[in-house]
Amino acid sequence: VNPTINDWLRTILFLPPQASTVAPAIDHLHYFVIITTMVGATGVALLAMWWLVRYRRRAPLQEPPPEEPAPSSIGLELGIITGLFLLFLAWWLVGFLQYLRVRVPPEDTYDIYVTAKQWMWKFAYVEGNQTIAQLYVPAGKPVKLIMTSRDVIHSFFVPDFRLKMDVIPGRYTTLWFEAREPGTHPIYCAEYCGTQHSTMRAEVIVLDQADFGRWLAAGQRERAHAPTPSEPSVVGELGPAQPMPLRQRGELVAAREGCLRCHTLNGQPHIAPTFAGMYRSRVPLAGGGEIVADDDYLTESMMDPLAKIHAGFVPVMPSYFGRLPPAEVAALLELIHSLGETPEKGTPP
């Protein structure tokens, strides 16, 4: 398809950019299928409308009404049905071949491990780099994602790539793609996975191959010099981690670990109680009674969230036991400390 026509059709059909190598071919089939569908539906409706008007009853019904001999339609109908079947078969054949191309990865892929959980995407690289919510990939090189879920079924969806694959607990699924050029593309979770399903978004950041190499190397240097093995990488920033205040680090950890999907910092109650004014406040418990939110309670709530549930909130928080190094727990506590001891509390939604 001519590039101008391609762009024009893509625009009127509201299709996103064609950022992967398979996207243009899939879109060409899309144009063909949707145009045929529109023409078919409109044509049948127009024909019916024309006959409705053409053969409308002009005079009061005669008794008995004249029954016209039925048109010898069998041949015509068989012809149309056969034509339609061949048309559908053509869609299927092209679609199936494309599906095989989408589903079966080439041999020499660059592999990235993907772990989905409620409600975030984690990416682990063979070189040891790890990211959350940001998938860095090289342009012009086939990349294979090896995906699994820690809890429920999620689905990895990049509209700009025209690709999607379910991510299933207890098994690994794969998805391969080759991004055409550097750029940023949204990732959505497409399989309903709970309260915050719609916030389970991330992005693919496509770098050219040299930049991607530098990004990988920067992550390795960072780990080599970091005081703890999992120094949080600054989102979207290359280069070694800078020393930073504990509170700022707490904010980064809270963002990276998904705390802020449910807890807010500004006093607004959300899925979970706000961090503002939480420290040393009196927390009503779901089973009755209350407890002072001191460091002990806050730590326990990170590691075993179901032990003492804040009344009025649905217990949806995952356990962070074994997932947060002590330095990061401290950073989170410092963040909560810094947001004040005011006993003012939001009411549960």
Add this chain to the structure above:
Amino acid sequence: MTLPAAAPAHADAPDYLHTGGGVAGWLNTRDHKRIAIMFYVSVLVFLALGGVFALALRTELLTPERTVMDAMTYNRMFTLHGVTMVWLFLIPGIPTVFGNFVLPIQIGARDLAFPRLNLASFYVFLIGAAVTLAGMIVGGTDTGWTFYTPYSDQTPTRLVPVVIGVFILGISTIMTGINFIATTHTLRAPSVTWRRLPLFVWAMYGTSIIMVLATPVLGLTLLLIALDNGLALGMFDPAVGGDPVLFQHIFWFYSHPAVYIMILPAMGVINEVVPTFSHRRPASYAALAAATFGIAFIGFLTWGHHMFVAGISELDAGFFGVLSMFVAIFSAIKVFTWVLTLYRGSIQFNTPLFYFLGFLFLFVFGGMTGVAVATQSLDVHWHDTYFVVAHFHFIMVGASLTAFLAAAHYWFPKMFGRLYNERLGMVGAMAVFIGFNLTFVPQFLLGNLGMPRRYYSYPPQYQWLHVLSTGGAWALGGSLLLSLANLLAALKWGKRAPANPWYSRSYEWLTPSPPPTHNFPVTPALDTGPYDYTISEEEFRASASAR
């Protein structure tokens, strides 16, 4: 219940609305027509409920973040909308109301084969509906109507009451299916041979077969997820060795045929409306009847097309893709036969015909987008986006609800002995069509853009399409209210209907409007079969009183 007084055309027997008995006479009735009316009232209430949920959802989606409700409420609301519309309106809708009312009359019978089972199915339906709705209010499950595992094993909301409620509804569906099958086999008037069976009866018969064969699989699936969720059985929980994808196979093994439980009755209604208003026999009776069974059969072999990105093998996906296309072939046979029936007809414009025209466009467009989503490489992009939402609403609302409305207008004179206001009826039909398109065409575009379904919050670039869709939803709601008000007003103020206001030649129009309790004073002898428009009205009438 107060219903209008209308003298039957043959005043020798009181009509079914006026046989007395008061409230108990309704609640204990074994008359298929009264049971149909009780179902009618119930499914309309559930349609209204499901509609209110839909409007609440659409209103929430006006803005990218919170508009009127929080995420948990939104998730519960779309579950409630799906469960209500699928199991409390679409599946029972046409069969229990119009099937119950019309099927026995169309085959010259006095009632269904098992009148008590019919009444029981109504009460089982009410119990199931009560348990489901109570479960939704108390536990408020948030899994979506598809109950996908292992989320449904772990949801923080209560799942079990809803699942038990739907299980009970399934029992009611099976009762209805068995009753229709037995009735069609045993109670046909001697002159109504299989080759003269009205096409609506064929559609009900095909639907009943799916109901009886597929619903037990749903029951099994629901019990298993109830055990998984309530007692941690672990059938579908990978943490203890279960398989979450197995759930999708057995769920769709029922739920894909369930789509045809919803659409075949709609096709049955259209089968009756088109010949009546074009005053002509169907272009091919055999094609319409046979295509019904083609769809019913092939519908059992297509469930995998819901799972193209769930990790099934590529070869399986290929088979499921090509099998799914046969559904479209059988549907196309029906569409061409309906359209060809109009050719050289003597076409009379009434509200049901307007609904037919809307149905035709929406069904063909919705059906062909169905073939599009069965095309695997395209489905990879569209799966679980608004494109799929728009596609199945074209079939479920665009086709099934439109056909329900066509039936509501077409059989209204027969059921209540009154004529509704034609002009308002036609305006209502057009408004429904416009409101529907405004609601769902933007959703096709949203799906193309990549907007996933079941999203409480969404990126702001999708907002204007959501606003259009919400506007359309309110317009659609308003036009449905207009149509309903028109019919309700006709109950009281409508003109008396003659026995055969549309000059149809289908058997149900032989009885007075409304029919007496036993439908026919004598078993009718019909020598020509339905849709015989070569005979005059007098000859047609005469056949009712013969023998």
